[in-house]
Amino acid sequence: MTVPRNAQPHPLAPYASQINAEQVYTLRQVAALLELAPTSVSSMVGHGWLPGSRMRPHARGGRQHTWTGKQLIRIANRPIRVTYDHEKFSASTLYRVGCRCPACTHAHSQDSQARRRALAEEAFSAEQRTQLLDLVGEETPVPEAAKQVGVTIGQVYGRANWDAAFAESLDEAAWALCVLGAEDPKCSTAAGYRGCESGTSPRPPCRGTGCREWRRGASQQTRGALPIYQRELVGYG
16 A cells, blocks of 8 residues: 555554454444544544444443444555644554654553553463462472463563562562572572582572572673673673
């Protein structure tokens, strides 16, 4: 599709493949498709970006805008001339139609983060987190505890990266995994983390909180010592 000068692809364009041509869509359904608030879609209607709607009775009284799927597909394929009116449209809406000012970019980042965290909450619920912490506190290694509650180790540590309260609770529970004991001189050292498979007193690698903290600190020092180009080569950049 050739976009005329001074025009932008329609906000519906990226979602055209998700539209069912035989379905009738309400304004709220269009908002859900675009991941926007219904008020933003109402503004788009008023601005002429979603023409051709029919007004039908609403189940709760009053009337509502509706479009057929065929209409929406045709609209999605039409470029529109956009005026970035920050008084009329929300920053999230304007980002989706091409505005990259600091306010719209920030709003988009906040919306994206909120969606990711909502999905993370659904995939790793509060009940599952409590179960996992209980298991770790009973000396179940984190990977095994994650498997038992139905999540991946990536989900556990991914949550800990942004949820400070969960990270603190996980660290507290994981002291129970300490092989040597928190008072041992080798706790929180390379020797403790790596363990000792041979010798007169063999012991497994430690994944308790103290030794994991040592590992985190050692990794940060390693990354800081590498030249920038080497950090990029090994995925640190």
